[in-house]
Amino acid sequence: MDGSKSTLLSSEGEPQTPISRRCSISSEDTVFGTTITPYPEISEVQYSIAIMQGGIEALEETLEKLQQNTLRDGMFGDNDGVVKQLSEIRSKLRSQGEAQRNGIDEINLILKDMLGTKVIEQIQSQVEEEVEAEVDRVVERQVQACLEEHLPKQLQKEVNERKAELEQVRRDLHNSESRRANALLRERNTNEAINTILRTDGSVSSHFPKTLKDLFELNAAECKATLEDYGVETSSQKDSNLNRLMQFLNVQYQMVRTGSGKETQRRAATM
Numbered sequence: 001m002d003g004s005k006s007t008l009l010s011s012e013g014e015p016q017t018p019i020s021r022r023c024s025i026s027s028e029d030t031v032f033g034t035t036i037t038p039y040p041e042i043s044e045v046q047y048s049i050a051i052m053q054g055g056i057e058a059l060e061e062t063l064e065k066l067q068q069n070t071l072r073d074g075m076f077g078d079n080d081g082v083v084k085q086l087s088e089i090r091s092k093l094r095s096q097g098e099a100q101r102n103g104i105d106e107i108n109l110i111l112k113d114m115l116g117t118k119v120i121e122q123i124q125s126q127v128e129e130e131v132e133a134e135v136d137r138v139v140e141r142q143v144q145a146c147l148e149e150h151l152p153k154q155l156q157k158e159v160n161e162r163k164a165e166l167e168q169v170r171r172d173l174h175n176s177e178s179r180r181a182n183a184l185l186r187e188r189n190t191n192e193a194i195n196t197i198l199r200t201d202g203s204v205s206s207h208f209p210k211t212l213k214d215l216f217e218l219n220a221a222e223c224k225a226t227l228e229d230y231g232v233e234t235s236s237q238k239d240s241n242l243n244r245l246m247q248f249l250n251v252q253y254q255m256v257r258t259g260s261g262k263e264t265q266r267r268a269a270t271m
Helices: 041-076 079-115 118-150 153-182 212-216 220-229 238-249
Strands: 029-031 034-036 253-258 263-268
Touching: 153 238, 212 238, 220 238, 238 253
Parallel strands: none
Antiparallel strands: 029 034, 253 263
16 A cells, blocks of 8 residues: 555544444444434445455455565565566555545545434433433432531431421411411402411412412312311311311401301401
8 A cells, every 4th residue: 555544534523533444333333322223324334344344355365475475486586576466466555545545535424424413413412411410410429428427427317407497497487477468368359369378398288279269169078178188176067167277377257157057157257
């Protein structure tokens, strides 16, 4: 060959590792855990590599014969034969070198087209996701290990207890503000929202009424379930449970019996 080297270029024009004759591109490769099916152009790359590999093997065989003939002819002084064979080898090397350069140029074009579009985007996205997930896991493990190493268990327990106390204070403050606001609700605006009351775990009951209208229209089962969610004692009577719920929410109404005692109506609670 003439000693020149061909270099594969990335889509950004930077040099990449050359493809040797031992490289092969399988019909399906796995990159960073993602199975990628090659484009149809891969078969063309495989064909070009096979052609170059065959040419290199032929050259190796010819050079080996030349070496044997040179040793043999040198011993018998057949210099003309050696010169002729060297001339033939030079011609073959020039032809083979040109063919290989053309093949490499073709491979460069195919790889540049593929790596510059879908494959690179897919690999980059996959890598970024895996790196972010791994960073989160590493940080979490390191923080936990640091706490365990530098904080005694008793101190960790006290920290957790203080956190729980702080959460309870926040819930109590929220519930206090909600009850104060609920005391101002009036029946003339039944669509006005009831301020929520938090449970011990910081959540709101799924049965919690959204408005005064929803509160007044609760059936017996819903009313009882709401009280139970907040740990309030219940009764077998709907009106009794509704009164307890309104007291719990600090809504200033009560259900009272009128007339014969069979009918009930809402009345503003006496402050």
